[in-house]
Amino acid sequence: xxxxxxxxxxxxxxxxxxxxxxxxxxxxxxxxxxxxxxxxxxxxx
Numbered sequence: 001x002x003x004x005x006x007x008x009x010x011x012x013x014x015x016x017x018x019x020x021x022x023x024x025x026x027x028x029x030x031x032x033x034x035x036x037x038x039x040x041x042x043x044x045x
Contacts, residue, residue: 007039 015032 011035
């Protein structure tokens with residue numbers, strides 16, 4: 001999470017979509033974690 005840019009915006013959009021789709025705090029946290037791990041290499045690059 002060193003860079004705050006398009007990847008952060010993408011994370012926000014995807015997590016918001018997941019939240020509205022699941023409406024479950026546990027699933028939401030899991031999806032957020034998976035998304036963050038998926039985008040981490042892009043943010044480090």
